[in-house]
Amino acid sequence: xxxxxxxxxxxxxxxxxxxxxxxxxxxxxxGGFGRPIHIFNELYRRAVADPDIHLTIITGVSFSRPRxxxxxxxxxxxxxxxxxxxxxxxxxxxxxxxxxxxxxNVEIVExxxxxxxxxxxxHAQQNFVYSNFTHWLRDMIEQGCNVFSQMIAxxxxxxxxxxxxxxxxxxxxxxxxxxxxxxxxxxxxVIGQVNDELxxxxxxxxxxxxxxxxxxxxxxxxxxLLGPPSPSVDTADYMIGLNAxxxxxxGGTLQVGIGALGDAIxxxxxxxxxxxxxxxxxxxxLGITKHFAGIVEQIGGTEPFEKGLYGSTEMFADGFRHxxxxxxxxxxxxxxxxxxRLVNAGRIGPAITSQSLAVLLDxxxxxxxxxxxxxxxxxxxxxxxxxxxxxxGLLRCTDGTEIEAxxxxxxxxxxxxxxxxxxxxxxxxxxxxxxxLGPQAMYQQLRxxxxxxAKKICMTDIAFVNQLYGCEEIARLQRQQARFMNTTIMIxxxxxxxxxxxxxxxxxSGVGGQYNFVAxxxxxxxxxxxxxxxxxxxxxxxxxxxxxWSYGHTTIPAHLRDIVITEYGIAMLRGQREKDxxxxxxxxxxxxFQPQLLAQAKSASKIPDDYEIPQQFRNNFPEKLxxxxxxxxxxxLFPAYPFGSDFSAEELVxxxxxxxxxxxxxxxxxxxxxxxxxxxxxxSTPEAAKPYLARMGLENPQDIKATAFQKLIVAELKDLGxx
Numbered sequence: 001x002x003x004x005x006x007x008x009x010x011x012x013x014x015x016x017x018x019x020x021x022x023x024x025x026x027x028x029x030x031g032g033f034g035r036p037i038h039i040f041n042e043l044y045r046r047a048v049a050d051p052d053i054h055l056t057i058i059t060g061v062s063f064s065r066p067r068x069x070x071x072x073x074x075x076x077x078x079x080x081x082x083x084x085x086x087x088x089x090x091x092x093x094x095x096x097x098x099x100x101x102x103x104x105n106v107e108i109v110e111x112x113x114x115x116x117x118x119x120x121x122x123h124a125q126q127n128f129v130y131s132n133f134t135h136w137l138r139d140m141i142e143q144g145c146n147v148f149s150q151m152i153a154x155x156x157x158x159x160x161x162x163x164x165x166x167x168x169x170x171x172x173x174x175x176x177x178x179x180x181x182x183x184x185x186x187x188x189x190v191i192g193q194v195n196d197e198l199x200x201x202x203x204x205x206x207x208x209x210x211x212x213x214x215x216x217x218x219x220x221x222x223x224x225l226l227g228p229p230s231p232s233v234d235t236a237d238y239m240i241g242l243n244a245x246x247x248x249x250x251g252g253t254l255q256v257g258i259g260a261l262g263d264a265i266x267x268x269x270x271x272x273x274x275x276x277x278x279x280x281x282x283x284x285x286l287g288i289t290k291h292f293a294g295i296v297e298q299i300g301g302t303e304p305f306e307k308g309l310y311g312s313t314e315m316f317a318d319g320f321r322h323x324x325x326x327x328x329x330x331x332x333x334x335x336x337x338x339x340x341r342l343v344n345a346g347r348i349g350p351a352i353t354s355q356s357l358a359v360l361l362d363x364x365x366x367x368x369x370x371x372x373x374x375x376x377x378x379x380x381x382x383x384x385x386x387x388x389x390x391x392x393g394l395l396r397c398t399d400g401t402e403i404e405a406x407x408x409x410x411x412x413x414x415x416x417x418x419x420x421x422x423x424x425x426x427x428x429x430x431x432x433x434x435x436x437l438g439p440q441a442m443y444q445q446l447r448x449x450x451x452x453x454a455k456k457i458c459m460t461d462i463a464f465v466n467q468l469y470g471c472e473e474i475a476r477l478q479r480q481q482a483r484f485m486n487t488t489i490m491i492x493x494x495x496x497x498x499x500x501x502x503x504x505x506x507x508x509s510g511v512g513g514q515y516n517f518v519a520x521x522x523x524x525x526x527x528x529x530x531x532x533x534x535x536x537x538x539x540x541x542x543x544x545x546x547x548x549w550s551y552g553h554t555t556i557p558a559h560l561r562d563i564v565i566t567e568y569g570i571a572m573l574r575g576q577r578e579k580d581x582x583x584x585x586x587x588x589x590x591x592x593f594q595p596q597l598l599a600q601a602k603s604a605s606k607i608p609d610d611y612e613i614p615q616q617f618r619n620n621f622p623e624k625l626x627x628x629x630x631x632x633x634x635x636x637l638f639p640a641y642p643f644g645s646d647f648s649a650e651e652l653v654x655x656x657x658x659x660x661x662x663x664x665x666x667x668x669x670x671x672x673x674x675x676x677x678x679x680x681x682x683x684s685t686p687e688a689a690k691p692y693l694a695r696m697g698l699e700n701p702q703d704i705k706a707t708a709f710q711k712l713i714v715a716e717l718k719d720l721g722x723x
């Protein structure tokens with residue numbers, strides 16, 4: 001952006017007054033997960049009060065606080081939400097948006113919907129922009145964006161106040177687009193709201209202060225960050241995670257997202273790295289090393305991570321934090337093509353020696369007679385101490401030694417080694433990501449992380465992490481042996497994936513970066529795309545297969561098929577014949593649905609009429625997996641929350657109780673049994689049940705409804721063995 005001084009405000013209303021004065025009453029404001037909620041809310045209130053203001057909000061995932069759909073769920077959720085979400089403000093437009101009651105002068109445009117929330121919402125479905133996340137910033141401009149907004153972090157560095165885009169660094173790509181509009185004479189604004197709760201991220205996330213036209217900065221606008229609690233991980237998730245962890249090549253690259261499957265992959269990696277004997281035994285017991293040994297050997301591995309992994313991902317999910325803490329996320333990459341090439345070849349290692357300097361000279365990365373630019377390079381990456389200065393052709397060290405800056409002289413290299421050489425490469429990045437989202441514990445660690453560790457994480461432009469265009473040479477060198485792991489809802493026997501919508505056109509969520517990563521896996525020579533899919537889904541008593549013959553909406557087309565994982569195994573599809581693709585998909589389908597799926601394939605003449613599914617794949621039942629998990633849980637494996645939980649001990653039990661109660665009440669087969677068990681309960685309340693009832697506010701019920709709730713809770717606690 002052109003150099004200018006931002007206008008600073010400590011008052012929200014004055015800040016929004018200035019914004020409207022700058023861009024007028026037609027406001028098209030864009031923001032991502034890090035949107036400045038106070039500014040959004042004030043603009044919404046202005047638009048409600050003034051019909052002449054036309055407000056368009058371009059965003060993704062308009063989160064609202066979880067509330068629960070029943071009175072029992074509300075009793076459970078409200079204290080938890082107050083504790084975990086703290087003073088995170090609500091987006092005031094979300095309530096009217098969800099109810100279809102937005103004013104005529106307010107529009108919400110989203111590229112990613114809160115999963116399943118807006119299927120019946122006409123405004124959301126009609127104003128949805130179906131766009132790859134990589135192109136979202138471009139499409140914001142297409143939608144007429146004249147205000148880009150974000151939360152920002154601030155910190156004093158070397159006596160100067162610095163601003164970081166932090167978890168909104170993905171949006172760096174919009175800045176030159178807004179600059180171009182400004183040069184065309186358009187009235188546009190970039191606005192930042194300082195939030196001291198936001199971790200200060202270094203590297204690309206730090207931007208010049210003149211990036212912003214307006215900055216809102218006052219303590220009353222600090223607030224808790226949006227932090228979805230870590231989900232529980234069930235047996236099917238764990239099995240998918242184990243399969244995925246065996247496809248990672250030591251020294252490779254990982255992309256993975258948020259949620260239970262991301263946590264399951266992380267858990268599988270840690271088990272592989274730290275408890276390798278158990279890991280190998282589990283893989284053997286599940287049949288992974290027997291039935292899929294060729295795939296694992298060709299694509300991944302099962303040994304501990306000696307070299308470690310590098311992360312290149314759209315979302316910095318909490319799993320990457322745990323991989324870093326456990327010493328797995330440690331393969332560093334560098335932003336210089338020549339240096340990265342030498343690191344890949346093993347000619348430059350983490351440890352710096354005089355031979356390292358000779359290699360740099362041989363490869364032309366520095367000149368024989370060192371220039372100031374050469375010294376800058378050597379100091380940036382730790383080859384020579386920062387205190388060394390170059391003056392009059394001499395390297396002057398802090399101990400008073402003066403060394404001729406001539407690398408062709410062997411004595412010079414020896415003197416540098418003794419007086420001013422660094423010990424290890426520095427400036428390496430172990431994780432590139434566009435934005436982060438995770439539980440509060442993740443944000444706390446990022447806030448308190450030592451600077452040397454924080455600088456190993458580079459929050460950066462989404463155009464860099466999600467594609468190769470514009471950065472292909474360095475990206476190819478960094479993203480060695482990449483495994484791009486993505487979740488899908490359904491997948492066909494021919495390898496088409498449905499991840500974000502229904503066949504009638506309604507969108508469930510959004511494509512995000514999934515297509516980009518799948519396409520990139522095909523563009524990178526040694527990369528693979530891995531789509532993870534639970535084999536079935538359950539609604540009430542009805543179990544359905546997520547592996548289907550065909551479906552009317554496609555996120556990933558069949559010609560980009562590669563590797564598919566379910567809880568039952570791994571299917572390699574890339575470059576395979578149609579009949580072999582179908583056969584391999586059948587091998588990882590739930591056996592309750594295999595006969596029907598095979599019959600459909602035969603009916604379409606896509607597999608030989610006499611084909612039969614091999615016997616070893618006809619026992620794909622959840623009970624088989626559950627038996628393995630149940631046997632291993634006493635050994636400490638497969639906990640419900642592998643990385644801890646925001647729930648208290650009582651809340652974890654109550655969550656299980658309420659989930660089981662909801663399941664039973666939704667099923668006609670178990671409804672009357674559940675009610676009868678609760679009504680038939682008599683006598684005094686068990687002492688062990690009282691902490692759970694107190695947490696639900698049911699220790700002393702005051703009416704018939706509360707008494708009924710109390711009896712239901714006690715009956716479920718007894719049924720599940722908690723009391």
